[in-house]
Amino acid sequence: MRYPPLQAIDLVTESAETDGGYSNIVVNRVNRHCLRLAVFEGDYPWHHHPTSDELFLVVEGCLRIDLADGRTLRLEPWQAATVPAAMVHRTRTEGRAVNLSFEELAADTVFVDAPAG
Structure with a gap:
């Protein structure tokens, strides 16, 4: 956890300090869950x-969430969506994107091959 309880977190500064590539940090936790700040460009695998839903809240840019069944969710700033536990997905951006995600702190991430189709 990057910040302790009862400390103000400047997410604008945190996101501005990330330069290209991919960054996903746990900025704080609430009980068994965490708040992550992700800043990236491109495609995530x-x-x-398996056991945790994942909520995405976009604060800058555009985030696409591709689902294994062929659907794609497009999230603009201040839009949110939840991917249920065990649902295969990937995120990708159109340029730089900043999003917050909420999930179990101990959530496992299982990487898989791209769906056929």
């Missing part, structure tokens, strides 16, 4: 979290 196909994966799933």
